[in-house]
Amino acid sequence: MPNPLKPESSAITTCAYCGVGCGFKAETRDGRIVRMTPWKEGKANHGHACVKGRFAYDYYLAPDRATTPMIRRSIADEWQPVDWDTAFAHAASELTRIQTEHGRGSIGGVSSSRCTNEEIFLVQKLVRCAMRNNNVDNCSRICHSPTQFGLSATLGAGAASQHFDSVLQSDAILVVGANPTEGHPVFGSMMKRRIREGARLLVIDPRRTETVDSPHCRATVHLGLRPGTNVAVLNSVSHVIVREGLVNRAFVDARTETDEFDVWADHVADDRYGPDVIGPHAGLDPDEIRRLARIYASGPNSTIYYGLGVTEHSQGSTGVMCLGNLAMACGMIGREGVGVNPLRGQGNVQGGSCLGSWPHMFTGYRFVTDPVVRGEFEAEWGIELDPEPGLRLPNMFDAAVTGAFRGMYIQGEDPVQSDPNHHHVVRALEAMDCVIVHDLFLTETAKYAHVFLPGSSSLEKDGTFTNAERRVSRVRKIVEPVAGLADWQITMRLMQALGYDCHYEHPSEILDEIARTSPAYRGMSFDLIDRVGSVQWPCDENAPEGTEVLHTERFPRGRGNFMLTEYVPTRERTTDEHPLLLTTGRILSQYNVGTQTRRTANTVWYPEDVLEITRDDAETRGIKDGDWVGIASRFGSTRLRAKISERVNPGIVYTTFHYAQTMVNKVTSDLSDWATNCPEYKVTAVEVLRVAAEPAAATEASGVPAGAAGA
Amino acid sequence: MTEPVIEIERLEEMANQIADFFSPYPEERAVEGIRNHLRNYWDPRMREALRDHDNAGGAGLHPRVRLAVARLREDADLRAYAGPPRGAA
Numbered sequence: 057m058p059n060p061l062k063p064e065s066s067a068i069t070t071c072a073y074c075g076v077g078c079g080f081k082a083e084t085r086d087g088r089i090v091r092m093t094p095w096k097e098g099k100a101n102h103g104h105a106c107v108k109g110r111f112a113y114d115y116y117l118a119p120d121r122a123t124t125p126m127i128r129r130s131i132a133d134e135w136q137p138v139d140w141d142t143a144f145a146h147a148a149s150e151l152t153r154i155q156t157e158h159g160r161g162s163i164g165g166v167s168s169s170r171c172t173n174e175e176i177f178l179v180q181k182l183v184r185c186a187m188r189n190n191n192v193d194n195c196s197r198i199c200h201s202p203t204q205f206g207l208s209a210t211l212g213a214g215a216a217s218q219h220f221d222s223v224l225q226s227d228a229i230l231v232v233g234a235n236p237t238e239g240h241p242v243f244g245s246m247m248k249r250r251i252r253e254g255a256r257l258l259v260i261d262p263r264r265t266e267t268v269d270s271p272h273c274r275a276t277v278h279l280g281l282r283p284g285t286n287v288a289v290l291n292s293v294s295h296v297i298v299r300e301g302l303v304n305r306a307f308v309d310a311r312t313e314t315d316e317f318d319v320w321a322d323h324v325a326d327d328r329y330g331p332d333v334i335g336p337h338a339g340l341d342p343d344e345i346r347r348l349a350r351i352y353a354s355g356p357n358s359t360i361y362y363g364l365g366v367t368e369h370s371q372g373s374t375g376v377m378c379l380g381n382l383a384m385a386c387g388m389i390g391r392e393g394v395g396v397n398p399l400r401g402q403g404n405v406q407g408g409s410c411l412g413s414w415p416h417m418f419t420g421y422r423f424v425t426d427p428v429v430r431g432e433f434e435a436e437w438g439i440e441l442d443p444e445p446g447l448r449l450p451n452m453f454d455a456a457v458t459g460a461f462r463g464m465y466i467q468g469e470d471p472v473q474s475d476p477n478h479h480h481v482v483r484a485l486e487a488m489d490c491v492i493v494h495d496l497f498l499t500e501t502a503k504y505a506h507v508f509l510p511g512s513s514s515l516e517k518d519g520t521f522t523n524a525e526r527r528v529s530r531v532r533k534i535v536e537p538v539a540g541l542a543d544w545q546i547t548m549r550l551m552q553a554l555g556y557d558c559h560y561e562h563p564s565e566i567l568d569e570i571a572r573t574s575p576a577y578r579g580m581s582f583d584l585i586d587r588v589g590s591v592q593w594p595c596d597e598n599a600p601e602g603t604e605v606l607h608t609e610r611f612p613r614g615r616g617n618f619m620l621t622e623y624v625p626t627r628e629r630t631t632d633e634h635p636l637l638l639t640t641g642r643i644l645s646q647y648n649v650g651t652q653t654r655r656t657a658n659t660v661w662y663p664e665d666v667l668e669i670t671r672d673d674a675e676t677r678g679i680k681d682g683d684w685v686g687i688a689s690r691f692g693s694t695r696l697r698a699k700i701s702e703r704v705n706p707g708i709v710y711t712t713f714h715y716a717q718t719m720v721n722k723v724t725s726d727l728s729d730w731a732t733n734c735p736e737y738k739v740t741a742v743e744v745l746r747v748a749a750e751p752a753a754a755t756e757a758s759g760v761p762a763g764a765a766g767a
Numbered sequence: 768m769t770e771p772v773i774e775i776e777r778l779e780e781m782a783n784q785i786a787d788f789f790s791p792y793p794e795e796r797a798v799e800g801i802r803n804h805l806r807n808y809w810d811p812r813m814r815e816a817l818r819d820h821d822n823a824g825g826a827g828l829h830p831r832v833r834l835a836v837a838r839l840r841e842d843a844d845l846r847a848y849a850g851p852p853r854g855a856a
C-alpha cells in the first residue's frame with residue numbers, strides 16, 4: 057500500500073500566523089495538505105518554523121467551516137442558505153437602501169490582516185468607489201496604528217527599519233513590550249542565537265516573560281515596570297542619556313532637526329524625568345534605568361524591537377515616538393544591527409497598514425485630504441472620491457450606537473471577540489440594519505450579522521503578504537477554496553453588485569494596480585516575487601529588488617524629528633473596588649482570538665486562557681492554583697482558571713485572549729490612544745474573586761461587583 | 768444643530784487627550800497641532816459635533832481644544848498640513 061502521507065505535489069507559500077511570515081513548502085496528496093515544512097530558501101525564516109505554522113494548518117478542514125452564503129432579515133431569525141448571486145444582491149440592496157435613507161456616510165467596511173495585500177486593497181477600493189465614502193479601516197487600528205503614527209512623526213516611515221537578519225549584528229537588543237520567543241518564535245530563535253554569541257538583552261516589560269528568562273535567553277537588565285508607565289520610563293532612559301552626555305551628537309547634527317533635538321533634550325533632561333523620580337513611580341530601581349540607558353547608548357550596535365506592550369496604551373503613539381527619539385539620539389538607526397522595529401502580530405498587519413485601508417489615508421500613507429494624491433486615485437479609478445476622512449473602526453461602533461452608522465462589511469475580523477469594550481461593540485452591532493460578515497467560520501460577530509459570506513483561508517488563494525520586516529512574499533493556492541470563491545473574488549463581486557464596475561482575472565492584476573498607485577510598491581509584481589523569492593519595500597527604480605535597511609542616508613521626511621513626549625498617566629487607575637491591574641498577551645501555541653488555532657490539535661498545549669496571579673495576591677483572596685476565578689472591571693466580567701505565577705509582579709494579573717469562552721475583552725476598558733484610538737488593552741483595573749466552578753454559559757449577567765459601576 | 772454622530776462625552780475625551788499630548792509645546796504650535804489632527808483624522812461629522820459643543824459653551828473642553836476648534840471654524844476649507852504632528856511651527 058502506498059504511504060498515505062507521501063506527498064504528490066507541493067508549492068511554496070507564506071504562513072499567515074504572526075508577523076514573521078515564514079516561507080513554507082505546503083505538500084499535498086489527493087487535494088489535501090499532508091505536511092507543512094519550513095522553506096530553506098525563505099528569507100524571513102531560513103528553514104525554521106514554529107509550532108503554529110508547522111502544525112496548525114488543518115483548521116481549513118474543521119467540521120464547522122462555513123461553506124454556504126447565508127442571509128436573514130433579523131438576527132433573531134434562522135440563517136437561510138442562498139447562492140452567491142442572491143447573497144451579493146441582498147447585501148447590495150440593503151447597503152444601498154441604508155445610504156438612501158441615512159446618507160452616504162452611514163455605511164463602511166473593515167479589512168483583515170488575515171487576508172492578502174490584494175484583498176485588503178480591494179476592500180478600501182470597495183468602500184471608496186462603491187460606498188463612495190472613506191469609512192474604511194483595518195485591524196491594525198487595534199494593534200499597531202500607533203506605530204504608523206509615531207514612527208511617521210519621528211522617522212517618516214511607519215515600518216520596521218531593519219530586516220530580521222540584522223539582529224545578528226546587534227550588540228545590545230532592547231525589547232519593549234514584546235515577547236518574541238513566544239509571540240514571534242522564529243525571529244525569537246534568531247535573537248537567542250545572537251544572545252548566545254554575547255549580545256546583551258535589555259527588556260522593558262511588566263512581566264517576567266520567557267524572553268526575560270529562559271534557556272539561551274536571559275536579560276542583562278529587565279525593567280519590570282508598572283503597566284501604563286512606558287512613556288515615563290522611556291523618558292527617564294533618555295534623561296540619563298542626555299544628562300550623562302551619551303548622545304551621539306555627530307549623528308544628531310548630520311541627520312536630524314537640531315532645533316527640535318535641543319528642545320527635546322531640555323524636555324527629557326528635566327528633573328521630573330530623573331530615575332530617582334520615575335523609578336519609584338514605575339516600581340523600578342533607579343539604578344537599573346541608568347544601567348539600561350548606558351548599555352543601549354554604548355552599543356556599538358543597539359537595536360529596538362517592540363510590540364503591543366508599547367502601542368496598546370492611551371499613550372501608545374507617544375511611546376512609539378519615545379523609541380524613535382531614543383534611536384536617533386544615540387545614532388542607532390540607518391545601518392545593519394541597529395534600528396527600531398515593530399513586531400507585528402498577524403501575518404499581514406504591515407500589509408494592512410500599507411494598502412490604504414485607512415479612513416484618512418490611501419496606499420503609501422498619503423492623506424485623503426491631499427488633493428494631489430486624491431487626483432491620482434481618481435484618475436486610476438475613474439470616479440470622484442470623498443475628500444474628507446472617514447470613521448475609524450471604534451468610531452463606527454460609537455456612531456452605530458447613536459444611529460448614524462447602520463451598515464458594515466466585515467472582512468475576516470471578529471470584533472465581538474477582539475475589540476475593546478465587548479458590551480459596547482455588541483450594542484453597536486445590534487443597532488445596525490445590515491452587518492455583512494465575510495469569514496471562514498460563523499464567528500462571535502456573525503451572531504449579529506445579516507449576511508454571511510464564506511471566505512477562503514490563506515491556503516486557498518493566491519496573493520501576497522507583507523511581513524514585519526516589510527518583506528512581500530507570495531501566498532499560493534494550495535487547495536481549492538472550500539466555499540468556491542477566493543476572498544478577492546468575493547469582494548470584487550460585492551463591489552460589482554453595488555454598481556461599481558471593476559474586474560480582475562487574477563490577483564496579480566491587483567498587485568499591478570497597487571504598484572501603480574503606491575510609491576513603495578512601485579516595482580512589485582508577481583513575476584518579480586516569483587523570480588527572487590520575496591521583496592522588501594521600498595521597491596522601485598532605485599531599488600529594483602527591494603531594500604533591507606531603511607534610513608541609511610536620509611529619513612523619508614528628510615531630517616529626523618524629535619517629538620516631545622510628555623508623560624500623561626492613563627485615566628485607568630486602581631481603586632478600592634478594583635485594586636489589581638490586568639495586562640494581556642499571547643502564548644506560543646495559540647494565535648490571536650484563536651479562530652484558526654483553536655480548531656487544531658495545538659489546543660493540547662494550551663486548552664484555555666488562564667489568569668496569572670502572584671501567590672500573595674491569590675492567598676489574600678483565598679485562591680489556589682487551578683481555582684475558577686471571576687475577574688471584573690468597571691466594564692464587565694468573565695471567568696477563567698487561576699495560575700499562581702512568578703512571572704507577574706504583586707498587584708498585577710495577566711491573561712491571554714485566545715478563547716471565546718473567556719472573552720477577556722468583556723473586561724478591558726474603553727480608553728484608547730490619543731492619536732489613533734488604538735485601545736488600551738494593556739492596563740485595566742480589576743478585582744479577582746474565587747468562584748464556585750466553571751460557568752454554565754455566558755457570564756455577562758453574573759456581573760460586576762456591587763458598587764463598581766461608574767467607579 | 769444636528770444630533771452628534773458620536774456621544775459628545777466620547778469626542779470631548781478624545782479631543783482633550785490630543786491637547787494633553789501637545790501640552791509641552793508652546794501655545795501656537797499646540798493649537799495648530801490639535802487643529803491639524805482634527806482636520807486630518809476626524810470624520811467631518813465628528814468635527815461638526817465638536818464645533819456645536821464648542822458653540823454651546825464647550826463645557827469640559829481643554830482651552831487649547833477650543834482655540835483649535837475656532838481655527839477649524841475660520842478656515843474650514845483650508846487644507847490641513849497633511850502629515851504627522853509637525854515639528855516646526
